Amino acid sequence: MQEPIKKLFSSFSAPLVEEIEKNAVIQEFKAGDIIIRTGQYIKSTVLVISGTIKIYREDEDGGEFFMYYLQPGQACAISMICATKHETSQIMAKVVEDAELIMVPLALMDKWMMQHRSWYEFVIETYRSRFEEVLDVVDNIAFKAMDERLIFYLKRHQKVANSNKLNLSHQEIATELNTSREVISRLLKKLEQSGLLLLQRNQIELLKI
Amino acid sequence: MQEPIKKLFSSFSAPLVEEIEKNAVIQEFKAGDIIIRTGQYIKSTVLVISGTIKIYREDEDGGEFFMYYLQPGQACAISMICATKHETSQIMAKVVEDAELIMVPLALMDKWMMQHRSWYEFVIETYRSRFEEVLDVVDNIAFKAMDERLIFYLKRHQKVANSNKLNLSHQEIATELNTSREVISRLLKKLEQSGLLLLQRNQIELLKI
DNA sequence: CTCCTTCTGTGATATAAGTTACATTAGCCC
DNA sequence: GGGCTAATGTAACTTATATCACAGAAGGAG
Numbered sequence: 001m002q003e004p005i006k007k008l009f010s011s012f013s014a015p016l017v018e019e020i021e022k023n024a025v026i027q028e029f030k031a032g033d034i035i036i037r038t039g040q041y042i043k044s045t046v047l048v049i050s051g052t053i054k055i056y057r058e059d060e061d062g063g064e065f066f067m068y069y070l071q072p073g074q075a076c077a078i079s080m081i082c083a084t085k086h087e088t089s090q091i092m093a094k095v096v097e098d099a100e101l102i103m104v105p106l107a108l109m110d111k112w113m114m115q116h117r118s119w120y121e122f123v124i125e126t127y128r129s130r131f132e133e134v135l136d137v138v139d140n141i142a143f144k145a146m147d148e149r150l151i152f153y154l155k156r157h158q159k160v161a162n163s164n165k166l167n168l169s170h171q172e173i174a175t176e177l178n179t180s181r182e183v184i185s186r187l188l189k190k191l192e193q194s195g196l197l198l199l200q201r202n203q204i205e206l207l208k209i
Numbered sequence: 210m211q212e213p214i215k216k217l218f219s220s221f222s223a224p225l226v227e228e229i230e231k232n233a234v235i236q237e238f239k240a241g242d243i244i245i246r247t248g249q250y251i252k253s254t255v256l257v258i259s260g261t262i263k264i265y266r267e268d269e270d271g272g273e274f275f276m277y278y279l280q281p282g283q284a285c286a287i288s289m290i291c292a293t294k295h296e297t298s299q300i301m302a303k304v305v306e307d308a309e310l311i312m313v314p315l316a317l318m319d320k321w322m323m324q325h326r327s328w329y330e331f332v333i334e335t336y337r338s339r340f341e342e343v344l345d346v347v348d349n350i351a352f353k354a355m356d357e358r359l360i361f362y363l364k365r366h367q368k369v370a371n372s373n374k375l376n377l378s379h380q381e382i383a384t385e386l387n388t389s390r391e392v393i394s395r396l397l398k399k400l401e402q403s404g405l406l407l408l409q410r411n412q413i414e415l416l417k418i
Numbered sequence: 419c420t421c422c423t424t425c426t427g428t429g430a431t432a433t434a435a436g437t438t439a440c441a442t443t444a445g446c447c448c
Numbered sequence: 449g450g451g452c453t454a455a456t457g458t459a460a461c462t463t464a465t466a467t468c469a470c471a472g473a474a475g476g477a478g
Contacts, residue, residue: 063351082337132299134347181425182428380454398457424475428469433466436462437463
């Protein structure tokens with residue numbers, strides 16, 4: 001497991017990598033697992049070694065709104081922030097592809113901040129990029145209509161899937177955008193008719209998006 | 210100016226307060242001033258001594274969406290995050306009540322993180338609370354209809370104004386929620402008819418909100 | 419192949435929100 | 449007071465999205 005850490009988190013200094021190897025606990029999850037739910041206590045910071053995680057904001061009545069992806073080499077900004085304050089989670093994290101995660105105990109997270117400049121910079125950069133991503137999400141729901149939000153959603157998934165073929169059902173998309181399946185079906189149909197994409201069962205092929 | 214800093218930022222250690230007094234530049238702004246616009250470079254972290262600032266997210270075509278307030282004793286999380294990376298601002302900051310701000314040069318912000326535990330904790334807490342506030346905003350626009358969003362908006366303003374009488378025009382509210390004045394007028398009228406508030410010209414008196 | 423389930427397409431209708439178009443009112447300046 | 453401007457009220461209409469109600473299609477299991 002040593003090699004991957006050095007490669008994935010290439011900005012980390014050698015002593016930091018050593019410390020991680022010595023102290024961190026590696027935990028494995030299967031696709032579909034929920035890592036944490038809204039309201040649970042966070043006791044450690046999460047670093048992703050492999051797999052894909054989706055982060056959601058939850059509604060009181062079961063709605064779930066997609067916020068962003070976590071991928072190998074990244075950390076969960078929320079777990080960092082909440083951990084330092086013994087707060088409960090404001091988000092829900094779901095495993096999309098089988099994942100290996102490094103769980104960094106809260107005490108270490110704090111200690112390293114003062115000791116390892118590369119850890120400090122990593123944490124700050126994680127905050128920054130997530131904050132910006134969330135602001136982009138706000139933009140979309142505050143200013144845009146559903147058709148543009150759908151395109152924004154598809155683009156983000158395209159980026160992470162690193163492919164023009166997305167394996168998503170209309171219902172899945174609707175849930176993550178907090179709208180209804182029919183609305184998504186109709187909008188996708190329109191986009192197909194404009195030649196922007198191709199629809200198959202459980203698959204959307206992006207052409208000019 | 211020493212006394213206010215010690216009082217307003219009571220968690221700061223004595224050496225940190227001293228450093229701030231020695232190095233920081235104090236800048237004054239008038240109500241209506243724009244401190245920073247979307248796209249401008251951020252060169253320092255902002256601490257609020259007095260006054261009130263409103264933070265907005267801007268649209269390409271002039272729309273502005275209210276995100277949160279900054280008040281005495283608080284810092285701008287975005288300026289902290291962006292500053293460390295020489296990034297441009299993703300937000301717009303407008304002065305609501307005449308304000309005095311401490312401008313902390315970027316280099317110091319970073320240096321203090323490693324040297325002063327109380328600064329580190331303040332920064333982390335600032336990130337955390339703003340991230341949470343933004344997540345609440347996301348909740349509202351993602352899951353709620355305009356009537357609930359309006360109530361959420363009024364509550365936040367009530368808290369900051371520390372009064373049940375809010376001096377806001379319907380147009381102002383509409384702009385900050387990115388909707389139209391008529392919609393707000395209608396919804397406010399409904400709330401008045403339900404006895405939740407009282408409408409006067411340029412003033413809304415909250416009764417049971 | 420047949421059955422069954424899940425996914426997708428689509429019309430009809432309901433509702434919230436945005437738009438247009440004025441009328442009315444409150445406060446300010448003279 | 450009279451006139452002006454900004455703020456508010458409201459009706460009529462349009463549009464986007466949500467909901468309901470099905471029908472058909474694709475693919476897996478037997």
